Amino acid sequence: MIKFCLSLILALGLAAPLTAQERSGPLRIEITEGVIEPVPIAVAPFLAENAAASDFARRITDVVAADLIGTGLFRNIPESAYISRVSGFDAPVAYADWRAINAEALVVGAVTLSSDNRLLVKFRLFDVFSGAPLGEGLQFAGSTGSWRRVAHKVADQVYARITGESAYFDSRVVYVETTGPKNARQRRLSIMDYDGANVQYLSDASSIVLAPRFSPTGDRVLFTSYESGFPQIYEIAVGATQKRALGLDTDSMTFAPRYAPDGRRVVYSEAKGGNTDLYLLDLQSGKRNRLTSAPSIETAPDFSPDGSQIVFESDRSGGQQLYIMPASGGEPKRISFGQGRYGTPVWSPRGDYIAFTKQNAGRFHIGVMRTDGSAERLLTASFLDEGPTWAPNGRVLMFTRETAGSDGEPALFSVDISGRNLKRVATGTAASDPAWSPLLP
Template identity: 50%
Template sequence: TTCTGRVRAQYRLWDTFAGQQMSGEQFFANDANTRRVAHIIADAIYERLTGEKGYFDTRVVFIDESGAKNARKKRLAIMDQDGANVRYLSDGRSIVLTPRFSPNRQEITYMSYESGQPKVYLLQIETGQRELVGDFPGMTFAPRFSPDGQKVIMSLLRDDGNSNIFAMDLRSRSTTRLTNSTAIDTSPSYSPDGSKVVFTSDRGGRAQIYVMGADGSGQTRISFGDGVYSTPVWSPRGDLIAFTRQT
């Protein structure tokens, strides 16, 4: 601790074989920020050793469900990746689902039943300001940001029972329809470079995983296993796709 009451944290990463320092930094913080400084240091060491960005100084957005069995509440919540500093972002008066971070981690897009039917919203984390993402006829759901944060991709369910995928430019508010099928196309997710979209569709009978260009071109099925596939998402490197499967 310094004479001003601040905490000084210093680290050095040493290569014992080469006999030289690989990295080292010094930080000053008040008591309230010492945990975060530790996470920043862990990230720096992790990246220097692996060549990949660390995840220690990150947060998790999730749905907190609480209350009696016949009166459950679902609230948007956020916490540090280790479970500390839980904070609620909604009051539980409306059902909320599928929160997703923006690339800059300052906004969340999610689905809410606030208007009586599912609609996609944006939320500024620090200010709490919310806005509706397009007043479309029908239900909107399963939103995700594009890698540059300029678009939100989502599913739109119309009265005919078909669900198709649309992308909205958040600056111009213009929308682009990416799929046009008589099936249920949903759960879109951009590749890390923004050039492709993975999604699920039951156009083949059961929900399977498909990939298309970011403009909707070249829609190709990539899963052929038994069961129902859902919620695909690309890995940060773009070499893997995670998903759930119900058999």
């Protein structure tokens, strides 16, 4: 009744006289440029379902928010701007209130600490503008000691659902912690969460260690150590203290190892008589295959994600450039042609890009190019940027940035492949040689 009245009035007032005439076609516009800004989201403080969980609830909320904000893709709306609170995990969501503060997504979570000291963390994600949940609610359980991982897992879910890409928060990075002056640097093999937390050491600082690399399952690490007095490749299980030498030639240097995607083979460099070439080792059988035999330097190899190809650097053309060859060896094809020198190629886990270090005109850059060498883009520039490693989702690169001068020291930095969001990774000490793990199980 009332509606009818209203309609009538409106119809009279608003819908001015209409002539019968055919409708014109839709208004069509084309938008090619949007804005690049963080998507505003609300990570509502996780609810503590029992008193014992309140501290964890707070910390987990912080980590979830930090993960998301840290990507540069999101902005967390401060709680002080909230119009409505999240009163309960299962309480209906007042979408309008979240829309009013412009939150595109809302994360609601709850934490329970059970009597046997286990954490239960559940969350739901809501698409505010569509007024609907975004995916199902999920729950993770873990020991209290793993609370950060639980938080990362929640953040991974949120990230994946909003962006449509897989995430990378629940991952680790193996790197080299460095201390001491430039000419007497001590290096120690270390592992940390991707965000710098939970540092764990795999070696002491008694000998030079270089370029650790994760196995495809993240449970083992290859690296080069001078422990025997001579650079050789070792493998160590994450969490173990005993490493093993790969048992390669002991009278020639071996270095720059990387696992094949199957985790059973290792490609590496060996310098014999001053000439560095690539070799492939079968970890089980110990059988070795020489992949290149050129008088030039061939090093820094890396497999394509499907294992069929190897990208590496070589100075066969007279300067350091990038090449791709079949994983079984064979004729390499050069892919880098720009000015300067190209090294340390790493294949994106997505398979679409190769990241590299570029040295040109006295500066170092981290860059990416397509696997055919096209679409080269430099993401960074500094006195010395080197050795990129991909986040498990192929979205972010971490690398070593070293400052100049006698007090120069290395630090880990990360950058989005768009070239944005460059920032230092929070390691407690100077650090170099990062390698990202796959997403943890």
